[in-house]
Amino acid sequence: MKSTIAGTTMPVLEITLEPGERIIAEGGDVSWLTPEFDIETSTGFGSGGKGGFMSGLKRMVGGGQLFLTQYTAKAPGSFVAFAAQLPGTIRELVIDPADQFMVQSGSYMASTSDVEVSVGLQTKLGAGIFGGAGVVFQKLAGNGTAWVQLAGEITEYELQPGQSMLIHPGHLALYRAEMSLEFASIKGVKNKIFGDSLFLARLHGPGHVWLQSMTPAKLAAAIEPYLPDKSSSSSN
Template sequence: MKTTIAGTTMPILELTLDAGEAIVAEGGDVAWLSPGFHMDTSTAHGTGGQGGFMSGLKRVLGGAQLFLTKYTAPAGGGMVAFAAQLPGTIREIAIDPADTFMIQAGSYTASTTDVEVSVGLQKKLGAGIFGGAGVVFQKLSGNGTAWVQLAGELVEYDLAAGQSLLIHPGHLAMFRAEMPLEFATVKGIKNKFFGDSLFLAELHGPGHVWLQSMTAAKLAAAIEPYLPDKGSDNK
């Protein structure tokens, strides 16, 4: 399998597969592909080969689709491509029992067949964050390779044992799964959502964390004033 990540602001993930090689992704996310791929949609995909409907249901709780699609290359091989949904970057990560990751829901793009995509953490934080949906992280485990899309620019930190970092939940893009994560109410910070307090994620080391400069909620808020008023009767 050959991986190419092309582009800058809105990157493209292009996977070139040899005969019989396969990857798993959410079905509606494919951008283009060469002819001849066998496509099979099932709840069993994205479970690392370990489950069916119940594993798929757990994946839904983690923000993914119940059914994922497996793309298997034909005898002559083939190419399948996925486009980023937000300005940002696409990262390839290697996964094994010693390297598991938590990613913000919506970041998962594709993976090899032995990677498991499941719910990692789900936290309600009130109506002010993510439209009341709270914050959801998916867990990537098993053995193989996964590709994730992260929004905006990335900043990475290595936290040592005993170190911690307070992070707005929307900017916490990805972190190693063994790192303890808590949510704290920080008093004295006035904001338009919570009055005189703010919910922040507190991530504890040791481990590596990826922070993203953009969030979908802030992007939506930035463009909302320029959208047509649905309540007006403009003809």
């Protein structure tokens, strides 16, 4: 199996497989592929070999899909490609019991068949954060390789024991699963929508963290003024 990440602002992940090799991805996310694949969809995929309908439900709680699609190569040189959904970057992660990760919901792209994709953290914050919908992270565990898409430019930090960092939840893209995370209302910083404080994530070291400069919410807010007015068009 060989992976290639090409492009700059809107990169593409291309994975080339040998006969019998397989990868898992969310249904509908594939961009293009060669015809030499067996394609199957199931709730049991993405469970690290544990399988079962409950694995799919846990994945849904984590913001993922109930069904995942498995691509099994039938001929040498078969490849499948996935394009990033937001301007940013694609990262490859090696997963094993010593290297497990928490990734913001919507960032998971694909993985090898023995990687478990499940809910890692779900919390509901104030009305000013994502409209009160809260923050959800998926956990990547098991053994294998996973690929994630992160928005905007990426800044990385290695937190030492005893170190912590306050982070806006939307900018917290990826962090090591063993790190402790909590949310707190920070007084003195006005929430720009509601309330007299801002909710921030407090991430504790030791461990590595990846922060993204763009958040989907801010991107949506930036382009919203340029979208057609549905209310005016429906009334005509």
